[in-house]
Amino acid sequence: MSYCRWSTDNFNCDIYAYESDAGYEIHVANNRRRLWYRIFLWLTDKRIPIKLANKIIYYRSQRFDLYFLPNRIKYKLIKLACAGESYTCNLEEFREKMIELRNLGYKFPNYVLGEINYELQEKSNVN
Numbered sequence: 001m002s003y004c005r006w007s008t009d010n011f012n013c014d015i016y017a018y019e020s021d022a023g024y025e026i027h028v029a030n031n032r033r034r035l036w037y038r039i040f041l042w043l044t045d046k047r048i049p050i051k052l053a054n055k056i057i058y059y060r061s062q063r064f065d066l067y068f069l070p071n072r073i074k075y076k077l078i079k080l081a082c083a084g085e086s087y088t089c090n091l092e093e094f095r096e097k098m099i100e101l102r103n104l105g106y107k108f109p110n111y112v113l114g115e116i117n118y119e120l121q122e123k124s125n126v127n
Contacts, residue, residue, distance in 0.1 A: 004017055004108045015027070023089055026087040028083060029106075080104050095113070
């Protein structure tokens with residue numbers, strides 16, 4: 001199960017986090033798409049109802065990438081600690097590492113921590 005991917009929130013997520021057989025995996029991005037590209041996507045889709053916006057923006061951004069800007073999308077390096085690193089953790093370490101990454105300045109959706117807390121609560125209820 002994936003908690004978040006780099007494409008989450010219209011490519012505004014710096015973390016790819018998921019559960020694997022080895023434990024909970026965290027991959028930290030080492031670059032971000034440049035701001036102008038995200039603003040362009042928002043401006044072209046601001047007339048869309050909010051309920052459909054995320055799906056349509058995601059679809060259009062994928063199509064735009066593939067057909068119009070395959071090698072022209074610019075990225076900027078993330079100059080924070082832990083950029084480009086990967087971690088394998090148990091559930092408690094996973095939560096602590098995600099909080100640490102958030103405090104360092106990495107972006108990921110708020111619901112991720114909520115899901116982790118929910119799993120920790122379920123685990124404590126079972127034991």
